[in-house]
Amino acid sequence: MRMLLIHSDYLEYEVKDKALKKPEEISEEQKRDRLDEVLAAFISVEKVDEQNPKEVVEKAVKEIEDIASQVKTKNIFVYPFAHLSSELASPDVALKILKEIEEKLKEKGYNVKRAPFGYYKAFKLSCKGHPLAELSRTIIPGEAKKE
Numbered sequence: 001m002r003m004l005l006i007h008s009d010y011l012e013y014e015v016k017d018k019a020l021k022k023p024e025e026i027s028e029e030q031k032r033d034r035l036d037e038v039l040a041a042f043i044s045v046e047k048v049d050e051q052n053p054k055e056v057v058e059k060a061v062k063e064i065e066d067i068a069s070q071v072k073t074k075n076i077f078v079y080p081f082a083h084l085s086s087e088l089a090s091p092d093v094a095l096k097i098l099k100e101i102e103e104k105l106k107e108k109g110y111n112v113k114r115a116p117f118g119y120y121k122a123f124k125l126s127c128k129g130h131p132l133a134e135l136s137r138t139i140i141p142g143e144a145k146k147e
């Protein structure tokens with residue numbers, strides 16, 4: 001899994017078009033949304049993550065919690081982003097993993113939104129520019145076989 005984490009004054013998106021034949025079903029409200037004072041987590045779920053989704057979810061949540069506490073925000077935007085890797089997981093596995101990251105963070109008391117999966121979206125972001133405002137993480141499941 002590859003994550004780009006941006007601490008931002010806000011993130012807002014608007015769904016534009018389908019990017020998959022069968023994108024995630026969404027309500028009218030989910031077609032656009034916004035969160036202020038947010039840690040945006042742009043996530044590419046990778047093929048290797050399919051070997052141990054549970055462990056990847058746990059590691060991703062831990063990394064996001066760690067950074068959220070450093071930048072002092074409880075607002076998290078989980079954003080599916082297929083542009084950080086050339087070895088993407090299947091959409092079904094990717095969506096399942098992203099939903100579990102969202103759920104785990106909510107269980108831990110974070111205010112979490114997740115952008116819709118399988119769409120092209122316009123988005124606006126206002127990076128805060130401090131030294132921890134732009135970070136990236138690579139997560140590999142421990143038992144992953146080295147090919």
Ligand SMILES: NCC(=O)N[C@H]1[C@@H](O)[C@H](n2cnc3c(N)ncnc32)O[C@@H]1CO
Nearest residue numbers: 019044045080081082088089094117118
């Ligand atoms: N910027 C627009 C966009 O990325 N759209 C992506 C994601 O919303 C989602 N998607 C598909 N596979 C994946 C994956 N492995 N990891 C994350 N998202 C995925 O499906 C769209 C087309 O690839």
